Amino acid sequence: MSNTLSQREVLDIATSIGFYILKYGGETNRVEDTARRLGLAYEMDEVHVFAISSSIVITMVKDGKSLSETKRVIKQETNLDRVEQFNALSRTICETLPSYDEVQSNIKEIESRSLYPFWISVFAYSLIGGSFAIFFGGGLKECIVSFLVGFILRFVMHVADKLQSPLFFANVAGSAATVILVQLAAYIFPNLNTQTSTISVLMLLVPGVLLTNCIRDFVATDYTAGLSKIVEAIFVASAIALGVGVSVLWR
Template sequence: MNEMVEHNEEKVLKVCLLAGRIMMESGAETYRVEDTMTRIAAAYGITEAHSFVTPTGIIVSLQGVSPTQLVRISNRTTDLEKVARVNGISRRIAGGSLDMDEAFVLLKELESAQLFFSNWLQIAAAAIVSGSFLIMFKGIWTDFFPALLIGGVGYTSLLIIQHYTKVKFFAEFISALVIGLMAFQLVAIGVGEELDKIIIGSVMPLVPGLLITNAVRDLMVGHFVSGLSKGAEAFLTAFAIGAGVAVVFL
């Protein structure tokens, strides 16, 4: 009987850790990850579940004989579709329509799923966003297409450098540098007019908006470790972008 209980608790622990890891790697807030794991454990009959989540690791301890387990978070990106799907699976678990084995299989399939938009679609979206932000910041319409071109090229350089170097801050620095250089060149040959508006609009796809939002939300609910660490990551990202543009001006 004890072996059966221990086996069930081990399964619950695996489901909780897998769900939490997918959410953290996809850009979810810390408090949402902890709440989801607690609800999953409660749905499977474990009322005493404790978790400690940071941007780099998840520690979960369940009531009973199962030991505490740790999972490392090494890759973090933005994939809110996966966060939404994990929430959907947790709701089905809470509703009693999924047992532990079925939930684990669904989560493993979701973990390996590639839900990102294609690179070309991301580049096109970044280009349109760049031009739209230029207009929002009261730029002139003749600068719309230069900002659109520069924003697309800047985001392309970000994707390429991230693919080969795996160093996020370096990729953002080089991308901002490329954006600044292109803006200067286009203004110099008369294609663009307002240099500052073109650069501001073009770097907006690089701005860490989700990181800043998650940092504030985690701080508001009392997760100070995660909030401060995400805030520091957002600050470093903003610094890399600003440094890239500043080098061009210098």
């Protein structure tokens, strides 16, 4: 029951699936590989894909006619569940070669999968803050403070997100808020180990996806994509340092 799709339709499928994997935090290599497989599965003669963290370009050649499409990723949002779903979808497509409409409805179905509600992310922030306080050798006091500061930090980041503040500013605000809140908590709990509490909460701002994908890009020899991620990571790190600096001056 294999369907034959027009070049336009195949290109459209490959571009949108590649776009979603990129947007939800898949590695560059996974995006390129997926799009290439999809094109070749539907019997395109040649498929050329180039992706970096902010855009994807695909060109497909069939019977000497080439067609190309590009999509720009404006804002990445990490959702590894959807990366997994789209990855699985592309595998099934390559095996069963479904019709264009079927693929579109599959994509819609994945896009409508539920996200964790907001309170789960509030809980996660608090949990991470509290756990890292123990992890860095803190006691019960540090754990409680980091738990609460993590709780508040989620709302700070939420406001920054709602105001569509640039990544740099969001990190400055987040780390400044962390340091100030921990300093305030030190008034309530005398002899609180402020360093442990601060680091525990700042771990929340570590760009884990960026670092890991950067390393994965280098493994896959996508040096352009990897290099841009290193620059972004340094950028985020300086923002956090700036936030800490600003609030230390306040002290």
